[in-house]
Amino acid sequence: MEERYLEDFAPGQIFRSDRLTVTPEAIIAYAREYDPQPFHLDDAAARGTLFGGLAASGWHTASLTMKLLVGSEFRPVGGIIGGGMEELAWPRPVRPGDELRLEIEVLEVRLSQSKPRQGVLRARCTTLNQRDEVVQVIVPKLVVPRRG
């Protein structure tokens, strides 16, 4: 897959990722390290909570989305580097056995005012499960170098 400069991106372009299956072991391992709350650690403990059963931490979903993004067709020169985003939504939780994939839509491409050798790319990254239900939406602003 070819790496792209700022000039090679345009609003409306869609890029896709591979698929990734989320095991209960992976959900629990992430939670033990970063988000040790009962509903992310144990299915029985999760039944009495808002989640009604084991659910991945939203930050685990975000981390897995980054893994899918790094391996996807979306390949800016220099890597995927951003200073943040205007939105992060988790409309439903990721469950054990879910198969995740990513759709990346380029929303905006613009030159930097202050740095002539780079620009800013805004994209909507939608993470979907095996039923095409949305589990996460982020709209990051990425730094992408200009050609030459």
Added chain:
Amino acid sequence: MEERYLEDFAPGQIFRSDRLTVTPEAIIAYAREYDPQPFHLDDAAARGTLFGGLAASGWHTASLTMKLLVGSEFRPVGGIIGGGMEELAWPRPVRPGDELRLEIEVLEVRLSQSKPRQGVLRARCTTLNQRDEVVQVIVPKLVVPRRG
């Protein structure tokens, strides 16, 4: 530490976390699993990039922030559960050896329109390093149960 219902929170309250030191090994282990880009994996490879040296993935910073939050004085009844946030900013990267801590400021507390037994709490969670420089800001919307 006492768990709080929605009624126990008010705008302007500040909660704090413990401190956590970020080792180079932890930066690399997270990156191998979730964000395998050269500037998160190897100090020498990172020198020629925008980062100028090994830097933690922004999603690693977010994951460590969640770890600090779960262990902090900020303890809503039922846990820390949110459907997303309006902002996520990484003004500077986390570096090997950085010591992180968290300040949580309650911005807004309101009843749910549709669910009489719960409400929504909006908070600004600022992650700082050992020089009191901001490495992350998030403003999550959390679901918090009402008393009784």
